[in-house]
Amino acid sequence: MRRVHALAGLLLVAMVTTSAGMKSYLGHHVLSAQAMSEEQLQVLQNLEHQFDVLFLREPTPRLSTDIVVSPEDLNQVMTIMREAGMAASILCSDLQSHIDRERAEIAFSRRKRIMGSSMDYSVYRTIDEVNAVMKGWENSYPQLVKMKALEHKTHESRTVYYLEIGTALDSNGNSNKPVIFVESLTHAREWITTASLIYVIDTLLKNFHNTKFESALTDFTWVVIPVVNPDGYDFTWTQNRFWRKNLRFYSSQRHCLGVDVNRNYDIKFGTVGVSPNCTSDIHHGLSPFSEPETQNVRDLFLQFKARIVSFLSVHAFSQLLLHPWSYTTPNTSTEVPDNLQQLKIMGNKMIQALAYNGKLYRMGTAYDLVGYAASGGSIDWALAEKPGIYSYCFELRPQSFWQGGFMIPATEIIPTGQELLNSLMTMIQNL
Incomplete structure (x- = not known):
């Protein structure tokens, strides 16, 4: 027992050491x-x-x-x-007090896990821990999970990993199964996205033989990038909790760092809801697909393009389900996707499923819901690249800063994951 307490103490020291170099929001x-x-x-x-x-x-x-x-x-x-x-x-x-409270909750959760109290997936994980979870799935479910490296290393020389999840053959013995493509944690500070996705994947794998979930892995292949932006994600743990972008370095004199990965796709690039200023949180980058993170998503999408039936981008927060086009406003364009009606019909079913725990989600374009348009986004690029697919962006819990914002408590991971899982199951049942 003394050794367990010593390990817990070392972990808490490590947490304090990790946070010592972080940007302070004291008095903000x-x-x-x-x-x-x-x-x-x-x-x-x-x-x-x-x-x-x-x-x-x-x-x-x-x-x-x-x-x-x-x-x-x-x-x-x-x-x-x-x-x-x-x-x-x-x-x-004092925003720092909220960050300190989150850090204390993380340390407490990890301490309880070390002492043998199972916290399941109600805990936020570092990038190394997320990668370890993926490797653990591959080891535990070798017939269902393959963990693979993507080609383009990040600016910090990290490898980005993806998962292929599902049986080799469908119920009819067909190997050419339709693909559900999911990407998460494009924006570094949106921790709830990957945490909820881990819950979803783990639930599907553990309950594979449950008739409620079996067809999800038998009739479909899931191609999932749990952390698109590992550099930025790690930065939120070690340097700045509210960092959004990747870690492209421009100039130390101008304090320029990072590109908004979800403004860097080759769809109406640099036209609306973006900034050429590299200090901006919505800086679109030097050119379309200039960033390794978007190159990875692009190349993986193209690899599976013939089989993809849905492209899903998981973000937070606001409790929304967005469909293309994100770059249009009534004043700039009357352009709509060819499959707009299908997107709306399916989307309405998905937001009803998102209400699994009584939370209200709304569905529409970015401009419809928030009056804001943005170009260079992944769901727009995916639909333009393969017209007719079901392309959506989830904006998960919560609705507001008061409910946790980007620092939504880890106790919300499981209910958020339940909502996401229910919505995904509803979608595939209606494909």
Whole structure:
């Protein structure tokens, strides 16, 4: 028992050591404001280039925007917003306290696991631990799981892995099964995405012989990239909890680091909802597919393209199910996907299934739901590359910062995973 307690103590020390070099958000406020006009929207967008601010939600005309503001800039930012006619409410007066609480919860969960109390999948895992989980599945279910490396290493020289999940043959002895393509954790700070996906995969594997789930692995092949952006994900554990992008390095003088991976696909690249400024959280990169992360998704998609029937991108937060096109607005284009009606019919069934635990999800395009369009996204590229497939972006729990935002408690992993699993099962039952 003494040895177990010693191990737990070492782990807690390691957690403190890991977090010691992290960006501090001590005294940073989280403000909530909503732009009611184009002029006010521009005021909010300009804040990113004027001050040390961070958008937890990009400014839109239909949803309130959550803005992290440093204590040094708080008065000026509040004055600018007030002069623009916007009322800002304070959601949090010390964001670091929320980060510290999350760290303490992670340490406590890990301590209980070491002491023998099973926490199942109600715990957030580092990138190395996620990779170990994947390897464990391959070892435990060799007839169902293959773990493979993708070709393009990240800017930090990490290997990105994907899974092929399912039986070799379907119930009719056919090996040419339809493919469900899933990619997750494109945006580094969205921890709930991969955690929920781990729950989904583990449930399918453990219950393979349950008639409720058997057809999911027998009649379909699942091609899954659990962590598209491992560099950024690791960065959120070691340097900056709210980092969003990858780790492309531009210039130390300009503090330029990172590309928004979900603005880097070759679909209306660089046209809307993006920034050429490399300091921006929505910087689209140098050119389409300039990033190893998008190159990996592209190449894997093309490898399975003939068999893909659905492309799913898992994000958080807001409790939405988005379908293409994400780059259009009523003012810029009347273009719609050829299979729009099928996307809506299926999507409505999927959001009903997402209400598994009573949570409300909404379905539509990005502009329909939040008044915000963005080009270069994965679901748009996938549908353009293979018209007719069911292409969606999940925005998982929660709805707001007050409910946890990107730091949603680990106790929410299983219920979020249940919602995601129920929605996926509903989709494949209706394909």
